[in-house]
Amino acid sequence: MLIECVPNVSEGRRPEIVAAIADAIRGVAGVRLLDCSSDASHNRSVFTFAGDANGVEQAVLAMFERAVADIDLRTHRGEHPRMGAVDVVPFVPIEGVTMAECVLLAKKVGASVADRFRVPVYLYEEASSDPARRNLEDIRRGQFEMLAVKMATAGWTPDFGPAAPHPSAGASVVGARMPLISYNINLATNRLDVAKKVAAAIRQSSGGYRFVKAMGITLEGRGIVQVSMNLTNYEKTPIFRVFEAVKREAGRYGVAVLESEIVGLVPSAALTSSAEFYLQIEGFNKDQVLENKLRTINSQG
Amino acid sequence: MLIECVPNVSEGRRPEIVAAIADAIRGVAGVRLLDCSSDASHNRSVFTFAGDANGVEQAVLAMFERAVADIDLRTHRGEHPRMGAVDVVPFVPIEGVTMAECVLLAKKVGASVADRFRVPVYLYEEASSDPARRNLEDIRRGQFEMLAVKMATAGWTPDFGPAAPHPSAGASVVGARMPLISYNINLATNRLDVAKKVAAAIRQSSGGYRFVKAMGITLEGRGIVQVSMNLTNYEKTPIFRVFEAVKREAGRYGVAVLESEIVGLVPSAALTSSAEFYLQIEGFNKDQVLENKLRTINSQG
Numbered sequence: 001m002l003i004e005c006v007p008n009v010s011e012g013r014r015p016e017i018v019a020a021i022a023d024a025i026r027g028v029a030g031v032r033l034l035d036c037s038s039d040a041s042h043n044r045s046v047f048t049f050a051g052d053a054n055g056v057e058q059a060v061l062a063m064f065e066r067a068v069a070d071i072d073l074r075t076h077r078g079e080h081p082r083m084g085a086v087d088v089v090p091f092v093p094i095e096g097v098t099m100a101e102c103v104l105l106a107k108k109v110g111a112s113v114a115d116r117f118r119v120p121v122y123l124y125e126e127a128s129s130d131p132a133r134r135n136l137e138d139i140r141r142g143q144f145e146m147l148a149v150k151m152a153t154a155g156w157t158p159d160f161g162p163a164a165p166h167p168s169a170g171a172s173v174v175g176a177r178m179p180l181i182s183y184n185i186n187l188a189t190n191r192l193d194v195a196k197k198v199a200a201a202i203r204q205s206s207g208g209y210r211f212v213k214a215m216g217i218t219l220e221g222r223g224i225v226q227v228s229m230n231l232t233n234y235e236k237t238p239i240f241r242v243f244e245a246v247k248r249e250a251g252r253y254g255v256a257v258l259e260s261e262i263v264g265l266v267p268s269a270a271l272t273s274s275a276e277f278y279l280q281i282e283g284f285n286k287d288q289v290l291e292n293k294l295r296t297i298n299s300q301g
Numbered sequence: 302m303l304i305e306c307v308p309n310v311s312e313g314r315r316p317e318i319v320a321a322i323a324d325a326i327r328g329v330a331g332v333r334l335l336d337c338s339s340d341a342s343h344n345r346s347v348f349t350f351a352g353d354a355n356g357v358e359q360a361v362l363a364m365f366e367r368a369v370a371d372i373d374l375r376t377h378r379g380e381h382p383r384m385g386a387v388d389v390v391p392f393v394p395i396e397g398v399t400m401a402e403c404v405l406l407a408k409k410v411g412a413s414v415a416d417r418f419r420v421p422v423y424l425y426e427e428a429s430s431d432p433a434r435r436n437l438e439d440i441r442r443g444q445f446e447m448l449a450v451k452m453a454t455a456g457w458t459p460d461f462g463p464a465a466p467h468p469s470a471g472a473s474v475v476g477a478r479m480p481l482i483s484y485n486i487n488l489a490t491n492r493l494d495v496a497k498k499v500a501a502a503i504r505q506s507s508g509g510y511r512f513v514k515a516m517g518i519t520l521e522g523r524g525i526v527q528v529s530m531n532l533t534n535y536e537k538t539p540i541f542r543v544f545e546a547v548k549r550e551a552g553r554y555g556v557a558v559l560e561s562e563i564v565g566l567v568p569s570a571a572l573t574s575s576a577e578f579y580l581q582i583e584g585f586n587k588d589q590v591l592e593n594k595l596r597t598i599n600s601q602g
Binding site: 002004032034050094095179239240243257258259260261262264265266267268271272274275276277278279280281282283284288289290291292293294295 | 303305333335351395396480540541544558559560561562563565566567568569572573575576577579580581582583584585589590591592593594595596
């Protein structure tokens with residue numbers, strides 16, 4: 001079983017604090033820290049780690065212990081919106097685990113965090129208890145500075161923990177979601193209007209594919225434009241379908257796709273499903289991928 | 302480091318002997334037996350296992366110990382050509398290991414087998430010491446029954462071990478090769494001549510792609526034909542290139558590709574390279590595949 005966890009922590013300027021949190025995560029048996037990136041202007045760090053349910057739960061608790069001790073939002077400044085020392089904790093199903101199990105894990109961890117650290121916890125995305133509290137942006141609106149007022153308002157009682165912010169650590173958002181894929185397609189043109197029109201055609205917000213966020217931007221150094229995307233559920237809106245739609249929409253303006261790029265990590269299944277599509281492979285089973293077969297046998301043995 | 306080993310053993314009718322060999326392989330720490338399939342008419346079994354260099358070496362020696370004790374080629378009958386109790390042992394680089402390292406491993410294991418069991422060993426494929434002894438079919442021609450005569454002929458001194466066959470276990474062929482991918486493309490027609498022409502156009506033997514073996518066959522039950530292939534080096538002749546060539550050649554006769562299929566196991570990289578091609582992904586690094594990244598970190602930690 002493999003669950004990924006990608007917590008965002010409100011510290012990106014004091015490397016010793018970030019390193020202490022990374023060490024706390026690494027110290028948990030069976031958990032692997034895959035990445036840690038800090039942004040000083042955001043004053044925020046993103047940790048990526050993976051393990052089984054028990055492992056990632058212990059790593060989140062170890063991370064909270066350090067973050068609550070070392071981070072004080074009353075003096076925190078940064079460009080990125082935030083409401084907690086540990087701002088947001090998503091659990092992501094990768095292999096041998098269902099979304100329903102990740103939702104249960106989010107609730108269990110949320111309850112533990114509230115109980116142990118007296119930090120109020122809101123559940124979000126797939127773990128959300130209320131449609132109005134599904135999106136992170138809605139929960140975080142007003143940020144730490146308005147949190148005490150917001151929590152006293154109808155509809156904003158947290159899912160777990162005290163009904164008022166933790167004095168220094170604010171409140172945290174915990175939940176479950178599919179892996180995000182950061183996927184960009186470069187067009188063989190310098191016409192920004194074409195990139196913007198293509199982005200509008202394919203993104204959910206303006207009527208496009210459900211799990212696509214997209215915008216058109218200029219790549220200054222290269223004299224070309226890019227459709228810059230986040231794919232929020234690669235099982236339901238797969239990469240190949242998005243690629244084909246972008247190619248078709250750009251073709252309408254006589255513009256070709258130059259290349260695409262995947263930024264950061266991508267689950268193997270998001271790529272093999274594209275191979276299945278283009279190669280028209282029927283009856284394929286993911287256990288036919290040698291590495292998957294090996295993993296299956298290892299986890300049984 | 303991950304090396305696959307796919308030995309073919311000359312026993313497919315006595316399940317207790319096959320099971321004993323499988324147990325010998327499973328008994329080696331760090332080695333995983335992925336598959337074992339026996340064919341009674343061939344009187345032959347194919348084992349697939351994987352591990353690091355030391356693990357697969359120990360597993361091969363354990364397998365030889367059982368096979369040499371339990372199999373006697375003087376009384377062996379079966380449809381498939383064979384010359385040894387353990388007929389052929391290929392080592393296949395999967396991850397974190399080069400072909401050159403698999404060649405060295407084949408030589409080391411070949412020497413150990415000859416030394417310990419007094420079985421002559423011929424090196425083949427990438428490990429071959431002589432172009433005339435590169436192909437398995439050339440080495441095995443004449444089979445067990447003609448082996449003593451063949452070994453006394455100029456040019457057929459084995460790479461390791463005695464210059465005459467082992468009385469009951471014959472001789473073995475050990476080497477290194479790329480993973481084989483068994484890949485078939487079904488055409489939307491019942492015209493066998495089209496499948497045969499397409500197969501001839503794409504296979505190495507008649508001028509096609511270097512690492513493709515292909516033939517056209519009829520799928521009796523379905524009223525369609527198939528281009529049935531073995532891809533012997535998916536890095537140098539990738540799946541997508543073969544698929545596109547078949548599609549184009551069939552189109553010449555007004556015939557469409559109905560579907561394709563992968564039989565058995567396929568390395569993840571063979572599929573992700575197809576995704577890279579069709580999605581035009583630039584600058585992709587295999588460590589961006591989440592599962593690869595995890596494996597890399599695991600093997601370091």
